[in-house]
Amino acid sequence: MPDAGRGCAGQGAGPGAMGWRIRRLGATPLWAGAGAGQWRQSGRLERHVGAGGLMRLTEALLQHARTLRFEDLSAEAIAATKVFVMDSAAVGLSGSGPQVPLTQTVRRSAASYGSGNAARVWVTGEALPAASAAMVNGYQIHSQEFDCVHMPAVVHPLAVIQSALIAAAEQRANVDGVPVDGKALITALNVAVDVATLIGISGRVAMRFFRPSMCGALGAAAGIAHLHGADEELLRRTLGLTYSHLSGTMQAHVEGSPTLALQVALNSRAALSCWELARNGFPAPREMLEGPFGYLPLIEGEFDVGPSLQKLAAREAQILTVSHKVFPTGGAAHAAQDMLMELRQQHGLKLDNVASIELQAPPLVRRLVGRSYQPAMETSYARLCLPFLLGTVLLDGKVGLSAYAPDKLADAQLAAFANQVSLVPNDCDDPNALVPQSMTITLRDGSTTALTTPRVPSMPATVLP
Known part of the structure; x- marks a missing residue:
């Protein structure tokens, strides 16, 4: 969960309302409009890319997702990726067992959506379309509150990301005939984790929507596009469509409902479904993060992208700030x-x-x-x-x-x-x-x-x- 490493002092400082967003903390409202090129970061007015100044988070993440290579990753980041992939696989295997009876419901439901042999459900091994397999495996990972977490972002990154990217890699090999090697998968996983968590840490108010599912889906979409070698336009389209398909609120958390883990599963499926639409040419909103009704102003409400831009500039791999869950609890x-x-x-x-x-x-x-x-x-x-x-x-x-x-x-x-x-x-x-x-x-x-x-x-x- 959020900001555990930083304590209370300084946490959540600098609400950073941007673009047309009206700050709720008493600052003078700023209207920039859709193309005015102005935004507010940590309380100061800046110019976004294309107007002679600082790059926005949208373009910074697109560039990062498009250009990251395996050779750019440190040995520590590679090792951490392997550890957390194994950790997530282990809790996903456990989530298939009788102690999580609703897994059977999710599995039966996914099978009813259609047949296919693109990817497989973990443990049972049944073949399904990639999006359906990702849905089941994502549920299995998050169903016991035992999967790894990025505390500052309030994101369980690999629940959506690993289930979606493993299914995408299987589909690429089984359907497209293009095998995916370990280096490519590790790089795509890092792209996905970076995108998900750097969006997540930008939020500055209490969650109303379920960030693990939503940020996880945006990260997974970027990772899938990277895995396929997508150019910037296809990557942007994939993210725009995925943003349009996001779901998950904190109501399930308030009620302690098992639907909480289902929200992860549904967003795993969404990332793959939207990738297919994107690569087949369906158009999408371009300003999925910082537009007037983009993720940051609409879903987060108050946000500050400054820290995320700094981490991108410093090439900080966010997998290194992911934590194991030591207890199967919130x-x-x-x-x-x-x-x-x-x-x-x-x-x-x-x-x-x-x-x-x-x-x-x-x-x-x-x-x-x-x-x-x-x-x-x-x-x-x-x-x-x-x-x-x-x-x-x-x-x-x-x-x-x-x-x-x-x-x-x-x-x-x-x-x-x-x-x-x-x-x-x-x-x-x-x-x-x-x-x-x-x-x-x-x-x-x-x-x-x-x-x-x-x-x-x-x-x-x-x-x-």
């Missing part, structure tokens, strides 16, 4: 789980000797995982229910995939303890920050213990055992 719950695990080990805490837990946290944490325990809750809801997760840590020592077994979800002890967990505001009001967080535990004998953390355990520097 990322906003990770810091609290980690603190409680440490306190449990230090003080011998157990479910029956803890009277209450108070977590002081930024607004994003309270919004995403500060939900009440519900009887007969879905597994997808439980993964985002911090009171349940903290009770599980006290009971079992950690939260693993076994935490969502039916008997655990119905555990009377966990249900009773959930009422003793409270989340309250701290001094951080950044809408995109996950840290700092502080935890205060009151024991049944009246004593207390506390811990504060400035970091989230799911960070790029964290190496899983």
